[in-house]
Amino acid sequence: MGYYLVEGGKPLSGEFAVRGSKNAALPILAATLLAEDEVVLENCPLIRDFYLTLDILKTLGCKVELTGRTAVIDTRQIHDVKIREETVQKMRSSILFLGALLGREKRAVLGHPGGCAIGKRPIDIHLSAFEKMGVEIREEDGLFHCLAPHILGYHIYLKYPSVGATENILLLAAKAEGVTVIHNAAREPEIVALVQFLRACGAEIYGEGTPSIMIEGVKKLHGSYFSIPFDRIEAGTFLCASAMTGGEICLLGAEKNDIETTVEVLQKTGCNFIFEPDRVCMRPPKQLKSDFSLVTGPYPRFPTDMQPIIMSLLTLAKGTCMISETVFEARFHHVEELCRMGADIVIKEGIAQVRGCLGLHGAEVYGRDLRGGAALLIAALAAEGKSVIFGAEYVERGYEKIENAFSLLGGNVRLME
Numbered sequence: 001m002g003y004y005l006v007e008g009g010k011p012l013s014g015e016f017a018v019r020g021s022k023n024a025a026l027p028i029l030a031a032t033l034l035a036e037d038e039v040v041l042e043n044c045p046l047i048r049d050f051y052l053t054l055d056i057l058k059t060l061g062c063k064v065e066l067t068g069r070t071a072v073i074d075t076r077q078i079h080d081v082k083i084r085e086e087t088v089q090k091m092r093s094s095i096l097f098l099g100a101l102l103g104r105e106k107r108a109v110l111g112h113p114g115g116c117a118i119g120k121r122p123i124d125i126h127l128s129a130f131e132k133m134g135v136e137i138r139e140e141d142g143l144f145h146c147l148a149p150h151i152l153g154y155h156i157y158l159k160y161p162s163v164g165a166t167e168n169i170l171l172l173a174a175k176a177e178g179v180t181v182i183h184n185a186a187r188e189p190e191i192v193a194l195v196q197f198l199r200a201c202g203a204e205i206y207g208e209g210t211p212s213i214m215i216e217g218v219k220k221l222h223g224s225y226f227s228i229p230f231d232r233i234e235a236g237t238f239l240c241a242s243a244m245t246g247g248e249i250c251l252l253g254a255e256k257n258d259i260e261t262t263v264e265v266l267q268k269t270g271c272n273f274i275f276e277p278d279r280v281c282m283r284p285p286k287q288l289k290s291d292f293s294l295v296t297g298p299y300p301r302f303p304t305d306m307q308p309i310i311m312s313l314l315t316l317a318k319g320t321c322m323i324s325e326t327v328f329e330a331r332f333h334h335v336e337e338l339c340r341m342g343a344d345i346v347i348k349e350g351i352a353q354v355r356g357c358l359g360l361h362g363a364e365v366y367g368r369d370l371r372g373g374a375a376l377l378i379a380a381l382a383a384e385g386k387s388v389i390f391g392a393e394y395v396e397r398g399y400e401k402i403e404n405a406f407s408l409l410g411g412n413v414r415l416m417e
């Protein structure tokens with residue numbers, strides 16, 4: 001198990017080029033199967049989940065070449081429709097191969113997806129939509145065996161705007177017979193990116209970024225060239241790391257629009273921003289302040305993936321912040337660990353009350369999920385003294401060599417294998 005060794009107390013300042021988005025790249029990789037052609041993806045994030053997803057494509061029979069951040073994926077030939085259990089266990093987004101394989105081969109076999117333990121994360125919304133579109137699902141020995149001889153368009157009302165379910169339906173509907181409309185669809189920028197990619201491959205989709213998406217199934221898709229947009233959660237993580245260590249940072253390749261809610265919260269804490277095309281610069285105040293409340297929710301509300309990160313920052317802000325997590329029911333694992341570093345956080349009825357403390361101190365702590373681990377890492381960078389953060393493998397799922405990036409900005413952090 002890898003861990004980070006951190007000597008805190010140094011400001012993180014300078015420029016950071018934000019990488020391609022994990023949550024945009026993973027569904028797009030699954031979608032390449034629908035093209036049955038060569039696809040070139042640029043600006044790929046070189047993170048654990050990206051490599052795992054490339055492995056899925058390879059085990060299905062696709063040819064994959066990775067040069068720098070450019071992946072050339074040839075999905076013309078595949079010889080399997082089963083996703084291996086060990087990959088499914090490791091990565092939530094493996095569920096998207098269900099929609100992609102069904103759309104392409106009319107059959108797929110996959111287990112219940114694992115990934116970060118931040119809640120129960122059922123897949124009932126995915127499965128009920130699939131059934132409405134003509135997919136026969138049989139569950140046996142923990143595996144979903146799916147068959148779809150005729151996939152038909154349908155009007156689907158999501159009981160919750162699930163990101164993954166919206167993506168899965170998009171994948172299934174892109175080549176279905178007739179028109180599918182997703183009502184109460186997720187509106188996240190990653191949905192927009194997936195639709196832009198599918199459209200570049202010849203799909204007919206309208207309304208992405210709104211609650212109603214219409215998909216007119218086409219018979220065939222084709223290869224395309226696509227650049228993965230920047231990772232808004234990585235951008236937010238670096239802004240928070242810099243703000244809580246008292247550093248000034250410029251993010252390259254980031255745009256205000258997709259990080260607006262995070263920027264608004266940081267402005268409330270006293271941070272100043274300058275926005276330019278493709279560049280966001282931030283200067284923190286001498287003392288961060290809080291005294292507001294924050295509720296996570298589906299886009300355009302505050303992103304749940306930023307909740308642990310912003311909480312870490314707020315432990316050092318003067319005042320009190322109430323944080324409600326409404327998306328995942330068990331996404332507070334980092335709280336106990338932040339408290340071990342001196343944070344003052346109390347959870348009452350699912351709401352975290354974060355009271356700013358005078359300073360954090362180094363400690364030995366455990367990251368138990370991706371963003372929780374990142375939250376502890378930035379807390380350690382802001383803390384006095386040495387910290388050990390276990391669970392580096394979670395952080396590596398979504399951040400590319402974060403220890404190097406923080407070191408280049410002036411932080412003292414090493415990854416120990």
Ligand SMILES: CC(=O)N[C@H]1[C@@H](OP(=O)(O)OP(=O)(O)OC[C@H]2O[C@@H](n3ccc(=O)[nH]c3=O)[C@H](O)[C@@H]2O)O[C@H](CO)[C@@H](O)[C@@H]1O
Pocket residue numbers: 023024026092093119120121122123124125126127160161162163164165190298304305327328329
């Ligand atoms: C790979 C990826 O893109 N992951 C993101 C995606 O996860 P993911 O796609 O898993 O998130 P969803 O939007 O589906 O989940 C949101 C909520 O809906 C519930 N739910 C979901 C599906 C379902 O069939 N039934 C159900 O009850 C979940 O348990 C959760 O409470 O969106 C989340 C919410 O923005 C982000 O935190 C994740 O980083």
Ligand SMILES: C=C(OP(=O)(O)O)C(=O)O
Pocket residue numbers: 022023091092093115116118305370371398
């Ligand atoms: C929860 C996350 O990812 P996943 O859905 O892949 O577990 C995340 O990116 O914070």
